[in-house]
Amino acid sequence: MVIIKSKQDLINLRKANRIVGETLQVLKKNTTEGITTIELDRIAESYIRKKGGKPAFKGYSGFPATLCISINDEVVHGIPGSRKIKKGDIVSIDVGAFINGFFGDAAITVGVGEVGPEAEKLMRVTKESLYAAIKKMRSGRRLAEVSLAVQKHAEANGFSVVRDFVGHGIGMDLHEDPQIPNFHSPQSHNPRLKEGMVFAIEPMVNAGTHEVKVLKDGWTAVTLDKSLSAHFEHTVAVTSGEPWILSDPDEKYDSLPS
Ligand code: MG
Secondary structure (H helix, E strand, O other), X not given: OOOOOOHHHHHHHHHHHHHHHHHHHHHHHHOOOOOEHXXXXXXXXXXXXXXOOEEOOOOHHHOOOOEEEEEOOEEEOOOOOOOEOOOOOEEEEEXXXXXXXXXXXXXXXXXXXXXXXXXXXXXXXXXXXXXXXXXXXXXXXXXXXXXXXXXXXXXXXXXXXXXXXXXXXXXXXXXXXXXXXXXXXXOOOOOEOOOOOEXXXXXXXXXXXXXXXXXXXXXXXXXXXXXXXXXXXXXXXXXXXXXXXXXXXXXXXXXXXX
């Protein structure tokens, strides 16, 4: 069942997601050659706590950190540690925050210094596919249109879309119904979108095969063919008009415009 959020719920969701969006802005500036992923994790945790929130991923199903940091051929759920960021890396950073009973969730991929043309294109296309999906988040449309928008754009550019991980509803739980595949999935729940639905849309796009495997740490997913992978995510509310990108810190509204 897809939970419809009230106006007050949306205000709280915006609060949690604004913290997430701002945290990513801070991290983007700090993702430079030589910094370790655990240092980025500490920066994120202290920012979230300073804003009155709590890291949402830490302790979730036993995940040990505030951030998932996934570099190059890593797709999602990389665990921060002593690894140093290198020039030419593409670094996917996923962050979640919790405040006032609600969750925020968003991700970006950052290129460090000069990255190759394929990496540059992969990041651009993945971000574009996220925004193509967001455009479809209008009352009355079907969820499958959102999924298909990602797949079409990624594949038209010669890339593939990960099947094993999907977007999700979000609210008082980090992962709510429905699941939001980034590809056409006829067996998936395909509700009509309604005002008050809130989804975390998160395309994971690979330069090579769509297939991934999880490493022995039980978390880190990597591409099977070691090709590069990028990940962009926003939490977005369906309104009576334009989609409201709750995790965009530059989004002008903190409550529904009346
Ligand atoms: Mg998510």
